[in-house]
Amino acid sequence: LVLLFLLSVYGITASGWVESSEGRQALLQTESLAERGSFAIPGGGYTWEGRDGLRYAPGAPGMAVLGVPLYLLGRAVEPALPGDLWLGLADARRMQLPEAAQIEAILKQTGLSCD
Numbered sequence: 304l305v306l307l308f309l310l311s312v313y314g315i316t317a318s319g320w321v322e323s324s325e326g327r328q329a330l331l332q333t334e335s336l337a338e339r340g341s342f343a344i345p346g347g348g349y350t351w352e353g354r355d356g357l358r359y360a361p362g363a364p365g366m367a368v369l370g371v372p373l374y375l376l377g378r379a380v381e382p383a384l385p386g387d388l389w390l391g392l393a394d395a396r397r398m399q400l401p402e403a404a405q406i407e408a409i410l411k412q413t414g415l416s417c418d
Contacts, residue, residue, distance in 0.1 A: 324349060328360035332367030337374045342367065 331344040342364050343357035344350060350358040 325362060328362060329366040329370065332360055332364055333370035333374045336364075336367050337371045337378075 328344065328349070332342055335341050335344050341357070342359055343353070343355075344360055346358040349361060351361050353359050
């Protein structure tokens, strides 16, 4: 119960962005492991070429392994979440675009908060 509470607090306060290159590599490893069953990630950036010719992150894969269940959970609930609308609303408000009112109306119609 405590773990669920702490996970909820983290989820509510997290930025939702990967803010470091190491975090990005861990996310790519997690995605690759969950989707393809491999630790190989797209080339470029700070990666190492393995003996098989594929690119790998230089760090240990522990975070990727631990992240697979949460990645799969996120993929499962993603279609039900209007995340793109919230990001669009934040951008429209920041740039003072008239589309902000339209996005707010859509969110209100679905019963979701605009703030």
